[in-house]
Amino acid sequence: MSPLIYYLVAFGAYTVSIILITGQSFGWNETKKSFYLGGRRISMLPSTATFCATWISPLSFVGYSMWLYRDGYVAFLASVNGWLLGLLFFPFIVRRLREKYVLSLPEWLWRTYGDVRVRKLVALTMIFLYILYLVIQFRAFGITVSYMLDIPPGFAATSLIYLFVLYTTFGGYPSVVRSDVLNLFLIMIGVSVAAYFALPGGFEPKEALDVMLMKGSPETARKLTFAETFSAFAIMLSWGLGVAGNPQYAVRIIACRTKRDAYGMLSVSPFIVGWFYMCVTFFVLVCKAKYPLPGSMEETLAFARLGQFLPDVAGTFLLISVIAAAVSTANSQLLLAACSLCYDLFPSGTDTNANEGPFEEDRFLLLNRAAITAIASIALVLSHADLPDYLMLGRISWTLVAICFFYPLFFPKMVVKNMLFYVLSVALLLQSVLVFIIGISPEYAMLAVLILEAVLFKFNRYFMSEWAAGLGYDNRSERR
């Protein structure tokens, strides 16, 4: 039977499943809290599913796979270990994030540091970086679907994700969580099946170990240069910090029913994500050893071609898992971007826990859905523009996240409240100049900018102390 039949059936089944599962989440009595956070009533298992499904995006799936295929274990060190490094930070911020009863991370910054300008600045940055990140999801989805359904790549293929994402995001966070449970299930099935059927003669532990250790490959004998090692560690650090400060994970910590659920989610998630990376790494290393790809081609298309070497059913599951990864990450980011726009940037008199009439709530949520449509449309158009590859877009986004959230989230005692807005403005401006105008790698620029942020906070603290000492009074309470 032609693989096209498998692909059509699988794609149809996925579409129907999403409609059936997500449709149940459209509630009549919606509030901002239920729309953005599911009323903070999400238990551990669905929270873990949405955490992991949001984690696994085409960047961490296709982008990482093709980097591994090209350069070997440097990709594993810089990206997989870098992303996992970010997980170490989360347990320290659970209490801090949840005690403010906020609906978004920009609001948390405002309530913690007392400057509404910080909220708006960070919200604006989030809209920008999530649009960039959405472009990755849209592009990967479009190319995979055009490959699967044998339709020309372009608006027709990409606009399908538009429908998926709008449908799953319109129901708010509960709808995103429901679709993420399905998406994570499909992703894990897809990569597990791909790993199991990757070896031409069937799975055999000794051969699998040889592949994982890249035995016989000339790359294993090659020593990394200092520049390569430094670059890999810089990317690892920047992606670790980017994950640690990323609002898409912080929101999931806030939305958990209890602190215990949040801690449970953070303990279980690394094992699920770890299994995913093991399967993907094994599958790609088998392909690298046994199935060379001819010439250079677009990364998602190249990944889809690798799926051709699997049996038809396994290859179908693998491609569906790419689609699931794109949808699961895109709907989370779209919801966050809309929240930043409607709730944080233009709050229009709304407040977290204010008791508003049903019409005000409905009008506000209608505006949110309009914002979701507008942001998705911009990402759809940009996904056909001549933007850099997945890894570069991810590097730009992740470094901006780290610059905005690293010190305020993890080192609150270092932050000088009344200087935070100026320090973040200078930091974001400098990062933009260094990356977009001078052309420095985003990781190197971010490291320099983070050092500058620390220096500015320290200097300010020092000069304020000197000034206060000169005036003869203790101003510690003002500075914090």
Added chain:
Amino acid sequence: MKLIIFCWIMFVVLIIAPGIITFYVSGKNI
């Protein structure tokens, strides 16, 4: 080969560590 072994050791540590940190931190906060 050293790089590969380093990568996998670091990977295993990073998978297990959040649970251990969480256990330590949640003991104080729950």
